[in-house]
Amino acid sequence: NAGVMQNPRHLVRRRGQEARLRCSPMKGHSHVYWYRQLPEEGLKFMVYLQKENIIDESGMPKERFSAEFPKEGPSILRIQQVVRGDSAAYFCASKGQAEQYFGPGTRLTVT
Amino acid sequence: AQRVTQPEKLLSVFKGAPVELKCNYSYSGSPELFWYVQYSRQRLQLLLRHISRESIKGFTADLNKGETSFHLKKPFAQEEDSAMYYCALRDHGGAQKLVFGQGTRLTINP
Numbered sequence: 001n002a003g004v005m006q007n008p009r010h011l012v013r014r015r016g017q018e019a020r021l022r023c024s025p026m027k028g029h030s031h032v033y034w035y036r037q038l039p040e041e042g043l044k045f046m047v048y049l050q051k052e053n054i055i056d057e058s059g060m061p062k063e064r065f066s067a068e069f070p071k072e073g074p075s076i077l078r079i080q081q082v083v084r085g086d087s088a089a090y091f092c093a094s095k096g097q098a099e100q101y102f103g104p105g106t107r108l109t110v111t
Numbered sequence: 112a113q114r115v116t117q118p119e120k121l122l123s124v125f126k127g128a129p130v131e132l133k134c135n136y137s138y139s140g141s142p143e144l145f146w147y148v149q150y151s152r153q154r155l156q157l158l159l160r161h162i163s164r165e166s167i168k169g170f171t172a173d174l175n176k177g178e179t180s181f182h183l184k185k186p187f188a189q190e191e192d193s194a195m196y197y198c199a200l201r202d203h204g205g206a207q208k209l210v211f212g213q214g215t216r217l218t219i220n221p
Contacts, residue, residue, distance in 0.1 A: 003154075033208060042115070042197060042211035043155075052217065056206035093209075099145075100209060102155040
């Protein structure tokens with residue numbers, strides 16, 4: 001079991017471009033979380049999804065951010081028209097029985 | 112509101128010395144608390160959870176509801192303990208999301 005996979009590991013975007021971050025959960029897991037870590041801060045919850053459903057998106061910014069987890073394929077976190085303040089590490093976690101298993105993260109840099 | 116506070120951003124101790132990483136929380140209800148660790152160039156991984164009352168790699172943490180604390184302790188630090196440590200609380204709402212502290216970077220000096 002390769003664990004939670006995220007790609008790309010590093011992503012550089014210019015202001016105004018779109019960023020797409022991908023997360024493949026552990027085999028057999030059908031729920032994922034997305035967290036964001038701004039510089040010098042802890043991880044903050046963004047959204048919780050199961051296949052084809054958004055369960056809780058209370059941590060998502062109201063505009064430009066969206067997430068999906070289709071029946072087939074990875075979960076995707078999409079950020080439209082990126083701004084410098086979106087520069088952060090984005091972590092995905094998949095839900096096991098007792099704990100969340102984290103991916104290595106995607107570091108987004110907006111120039 | 113749920114909140115987790117780790118008052119020390121940086122902590123440096125000598126090898127063989129005791130270590131205590133502080134964590135305080137606020138939560139209405141019965142909290143479920145965790146310590147996560149991130150070693151250099153590795154992903155975040157669970158170190159221990161208060162429910163299990165276990166000792167992992169020599170670390171222990173006791174939930175003190177009176178002081179709303181969940182401090183992580185190890186009697187004799189080792190160089191391989193150098194890492195970033197995060198205290199987290201599980202929200203018992205539908206999503207069961209984790210609420211993290213800001214993290215403490217622990218450095219063990221030889």
